[in-house]
Amino acid sequence: MKNFFISLLILLFLSFNITLIPLAIGNIFKEGLYTPSDLNLPSKPSYNIQNISSTDNVYVLVFDKTHSLYQSIRMEPNSPKYVVSFDPDFRIAVIGKGEVFFS
Known part of the structure; x- marks a missing residue:
């Protein structure tokens, strides 16, 4: 009976990991230069x-359409979480070895 519960807990733990990780991967970005369309975020005035x-x-550096630091x-x-706002024609630069989550 004890082995059954341990097996059930392991199976449950693995199933949660399998379903939760892919949901968050789409909004995680590493070092690079991005446009808002690359981020696949809904259109709204500000993001976390x-x-x-x-x-x-x-x-994280946000540049406006004239390439000035915004x-x-x-x-x-x-x-x-920090709040950042940008328009569709802005550029977002992520610099460093960390990972940024947009929501």
Whole structure:
């Protein structure tokens, strides 16, 4: 009976990991230059961003359509959520070894 419960818990744990991870992967971005269309986010005036890396810092730079710096955020590992706003013709640069989650 004990082996049955342990097997059930392991199976349950694995099934949660399999279903939850793919849902979040689409909004996680590493170092690079992105446009809002690359992020596949719904159109709204502001977004939440968070550094989900547990060890590395990340810098997020938002440039407007004239290539001027619009917003800059330095995020520590496991940072709280920050609010960033950008238009469809802006560019977003992610610099650092961490991973940024957009929502």
